[in-house]
Amino acid sequence: MPPRHAYTEVAIRGHDARAARRIDAPRPLACFVRRCAVSEDRDALKQRIKEANDIVDVVGAYINLRRAGPTFKGLCPFHDDHRPSFDVDPRRQRYRCWSCGKHGDVFSFVQEREKVDFREALELLARRAGISLEKIQKNTQGPSRAGMLDVMKWAAERFQQCLLDHADAETARKYLGERKLAGETVRKFGLGYAPDSWEWLVQQAANSEKSADLLETVGLIAKRNEGRG
Numbered sequence: 001m002p003p004r005h006a007y008t009e010v011a012i013r014g015h016d017a018r019a020a021r022r023i024d025a026p027r028p029l030a031c032f033v034r035r036c037a038v039s040e041d042r043d044a045l046k047q048r049i050k051e052a053n054d055i056v057d058v059v060g061a062y063i064n065l066r067r068a069g070p071t072f073k074g075l076c077p078f079h080d081d082h083r084p085s086f087d088v089d090p091r092r093q094r095y096r097c098w099s100c101g102k103h104g105d106v107f108s109f110v111q112e113r114e115k116v117d118f119r120e121a122l123e124l125l126a127r128r129a130g131i132s133l134e135k136i137q138k139n140t141q142g143p144s145r146a147g148m149l150d151v152m153k154w155a156a157e158r159f160q161q162c163l164l165d166h167a168d169a170e171t172a173r174k175y176l177g178e179r180k181l182a183g184e185t186v187r188k189f190g191l192g193y194a195p196d197s198w199e200w201l202v203q204q205a206a207n208s209e210k211s212a213d214l215l216e217t218v219g220l221i222a223k224r225n226e227g228r229g
């Protein structure tokens, strides 16, 4: 008997829906993106950190900026710039390079420049402004958006690999054609296969040391309802 887990996959497998579902596993991923919406608190915090980090000061710490009318100009840090193509607009708190097209706000600048994800950029800028990280943790209870996207990407990859390798997915592979074609199609369209077992993803998560709580947060699995399943 397979080990019992506290969680089970969320999808309901009706007999009619089974064939469709087997090659359409990533679809649930789209359905719960809605539920991962960033909370109000987090938006407010992001706003506060943004307001505390003037983009001219932040960018000015990396490159020399010279005032040019209402904006500031400098050599673009994202391409080999020989004349100042990089525009920083203090009113809109945004930057744009008229040569290579890079543009964004203070967060995307730090992300690009420091090669970090959004959450790390948020933390770096919070620290720079003296906003304590403790407050960040308090204000952003629950997993980070980056963490949720990461686990969703991981699950989609598991379903894809399953479609390519798992013995149970033989029919689906036949449906998609030759194996090579299946591989290309799977990658191109993000197809996946969910084995006909309620606990496959839960087991995969345990093997990969992925957090069941995180999988539950993004809606891929649900706590088992005792007495059922």
Ligand code: ZN
Residues within 6 Å of the ligand: 076, 077, 078, 079, 081, 085, 097, 098, 099, 100, 101, 102
């Ligand atoms: Zn540029």
